[in-house]
Amino acid sequence: MRNGYKIIDMDTHVQPPLEVLEKYVDPSLRPRLKELDPYRRPSVGKDGVTRSRLNVGAIAYDRFPGQAPREEDQRPTPGGRHRYIRDYTAKAPNRLKSAAQVSGADVEWAVQEIRSLAHEKWLAAVWLHLPEGKPIDHPDFEPLWATLNELDLPLVHHSFFMEPPYFPGYRDIWGNTVVARTAAHPWGAARLCAYLILSGLFDRYPNLRAAASEVGHGWLPNWVIRLGFNNSYVTGVTPKLRYTPLEYVQMGRFRCAAEPFEGPAMTKACIEILGEDVLMHQSDYPHGQSFFPETAGEVMGWPIWSSFGEHALRKHMCDNAAKFLRLI
Template sequence: MQYNVISADNHILEPRDLFTTRLPKEYRDRAPRVMRGEDGGDGWSWDGKTVDRTLGIEATAGRAVKISGYTWDEILPGNYDGAAHLADMQQEGVDAAVLFPSVPLMAWSMHDDPYALALMQTFNDWVFDDFCAADPKRLIALPMMPVHHGMDVLLAELDRVLKKGARAVHIPVFPDKPYIDTYWDPFWAAVADAGVPLCIHRTSGGIDTSTKANFQFKVPGVNVAGTVIRFFSGVEPLTLMIFTGVFTRHPKLKIMDAEVNFGWIPYWKQQMDQSFEQQKGWAKFPFETKPSETLGKNVFVSVLDDKIGFDLVKLDPQMADVALFSIDYPHSVCLWPNTAKYIEESTAGVDPVAKQKILSGNAVKLFNLD
């Protein structure tokens, strides 16, 4: 099919009864479930008694932006229903969407708990068998990889979701074992051989021990400061993978960091290449080419209405090879509705070839769409 606009970063809010009805029976008493919160909204409970925060900024598309307080009936069905999600995308001229999970992300903070594995596999089955069944060519699932359950379990789940038609896989930003460890090489090799990209999302997944994470919803201003900071969160994990030779050992491996924009990339490229040239006499780098050569070959990012980034494409054509457009539906910064207006304003003056790459071409190649 023809893809003119692809969102490389959309989100799912899983159905309210998914885990209570589809988890293995031995875990259903622990299953996350939707309950009424103290503010009158609905939220997810992990103990069957309390709701930490009700629905809000994570499901605000088409509604007034607020931190919390929505009931389940107030949010759009496109949050949890594949056909409705497609209808919302079609309304704004978006031909396909890459889908990040929401509720089961907590599983990556449970380390190697068998319950965590059950949560991930329940999501993985549902997202392929139900949500994306509405149109697998337009809804691209991101199955969660059980990175904390041993290499054998990890590779088995990779093989299982590939058989279900996975075009990419989702890993946490904060694994228990850093991705610079060669422990991961069998997984990197298997993913590269399968021709599917890894996907991470800002600072999502695993345990973030930073101060801002602990105070995100407790100190006014920290939450929005975190929104700004997370646009620069790709620098650390991507630089570490590049400089420790992950892509030298696995030249076909690809990774996309979602919702980080790309106005920062020209300086990042300059600093990586400059540091490489200045320090290569002693640093024993496990690669010989400029670090920036991995961009658009191994390393990609998703971008919203980053006007500075789009303007810089005119000066640095490589940026058009790195970026994949996204609308971040249904979150509070989403470019939905009025997606066409955001695209027109952001890409004004951008070379048509570069524009096409960012809006759809790079996604078609990265996710093997046809």
């Protein structure tokens, strides 16, 4: 709550020390924990306790940036995370929510894992990690979409820029990390948005909806307008859709968490084009640009809300996310 307004933050990061995560590691991975020793970096907290974190060093964009997870790790790694999240959210199960993380390399297991978690109070969405080179509209994923549609669970996306799953064009950055981070997040979200719409998935699965966080939001109106034009201009390559890309977004089938650093002018333009039901508040805590705990107050203080009305501010800070995450 802030000044009488409910707030849902669509992008906060939990950063447990390695000693905590090791308690939840799948038994099949325990013999390999020593592989992490070269990357452990101990640090002393304010409470005087020494904890470890992993640091693999800087990633240069003039070479292949890291390695994708091993195939045999696709099940035990997210399984351990889900056990940790269950305990973490148990302190406030009605307030703390998260997404199940599943690998697109093993769709059968992903469906089983999602169904096994369906009763968990913390489960609010599903985050699918795609194998490199496999598109979101691949036929292999149909059982997954059917499951999300049945359980009324949304799909969420959070881009990366220096580790798998890689963003589109990651090999073509020409070596500059600033360019990589600037481009990575909206590129990844834009591609996802385009394929979810153009594939006809939203038409085949009426409960399926998706959202992206930590990707900015100013790109979205321009992208779906261009997508709509090109879908009508380049004919014969996509199925017939019931709506235009812009209309799917305006209907809330694809939403976006709004990054406060893009500011009130950009946010106002997005709302004017997309409507009041698309953007959702995020802080990106604990990253430096979050200005936590003042992020929400900063956004609520923007003068643009007087143009839209109090109901638009309530949607932005809480209601759009609550509807998307089936919290209401």
